[in-house]
Amino acid sequence: QSALTQPPSASGSPGQSVTISCTGTSSDVGGYNYVSWYQQHPNEAPKLLIYEVIKRPSGVPDRFSGSKSGNTASLTVSGLQAEDEADYFCSSYADVNKLIFGGGTKLTVL
Amino acid sequence: QVQLVESGGGLVKPGGSLRLSCAASGFTFTDYYMTWIRQAPGKGLEWVTYISSSGNTNYYAASVEGRFTISRDNARTSVFLHMNSLRLEDAAVYYCARIPRNNWQAYWYFDLWGRGSLVTVSS
Numbered sequence: 001q002s003a004l005t006q007p008p009s010a011s012g013s014p015g016q017s018v019t020i021s022c023t024g025t026s027s028d029v030g031g032y033n034y035v036s037w038y039q040q041h042p043n044e045a046p047k048l049l050i051y052e053v054i055k056r057p058s059g060v061p062d063r064f065s066g067s068k069s070g071n072t073a074s075l076t077v078s079g080l081q082a083e084d085e086a087d088y089f090c091s092s093y094a095d096v097n098k099l100i101f102g103g104g105t106k107l108t109v110l
Numbered sequence: 111q112v113q114l115v116e117s118g119g120g121l122v123k124p125g126g127s128l129r130l131s132c133a134a135s136g137f138t139f140t141d142y143y144m145t146w147i148r149q150a151p152g153k154g155l156e157w158v159t160y161i162s163s164s165g166n167t168n169y170y171a172a173s174v175e176g177r178f179t180i181s182r183d184n185a186r187t188s189v190f191l192h193m194n195s196l197r198l199e200d201a202a203v204y205y206c207a208r209i210p211r212n213n214w215q216a217y218w219y220f221d222l223w224g225r226g227s228l229v230t231v232s233s
Contacts, residue, residue, distance in 0.1 A: 034217070036220070044225075045223040045225050046155065048219060051217070051221070091157070098157070101157060102154070103154045104154040
């Protein structure tokens with residue numbers, strides 16, 4: 001099972017919006033609504049941002065939103081803030097009884 | 111306090127074995143599947159294995175199948191990862207995480223993570 005495909009880097013200025021893509025196949029991202037997104041700051045554990053494609057856990061700002069079209073899921077960060085600078089990983093349930101991550105995207109706030 | 115705390119990491123030679131533990135507290139342990147996820151230095155996340163809430167079902171990534179074993183002790187609210195035949199490429203921070211479930215299935219996301227335990231494989 002290959003990793004989901006994410007761009008290695010993304011950037012934006014404070015206040016702008018940035019979208020990070022996560023591309024898989026019909027056996028993972030396209031086949032299930034079990035895409036989730038995680039934020040990881042240096043030397044910290046990942047933190048859940050989005051689950052089941054579009055849902056946000058309590059405490060996560062509504063600046064973070066998720067979507068999916070076909071085999072590609074996306075995370076959009078609106079109103080970029082300095083503290084959003086981090087690594088972002090997508091994850092999906094995959095055939096059969098497996099879980100898979102994307103390679104990660106380093107978000108830089110310019 | 112709702113938390114997961116990993117322990118047991120360390121330095122091991124190639125071909126050696128190690129057992130990681132993850133102690134859960136502050137929540138109903140049997141309401142969750144449990145999983146191990148690893149991150150090699152400077153690399154991305156890799157799912158390793160998960161176990162159902164009862165402990166009856168578990169699945170593994172192809173990279174560790176046959177070498178790693180996950181288990182859980184619901185009375186002690188702990189999950190374990192037994193790692194055998196360790197390879198250089200198994201070196202990583204190993205995170206324990208929980209997966210919410212309902213009566214019929216898991217929800218397939220990781221809503222609580224531990225801080226990780228470092229496993230170093232070197233001769």
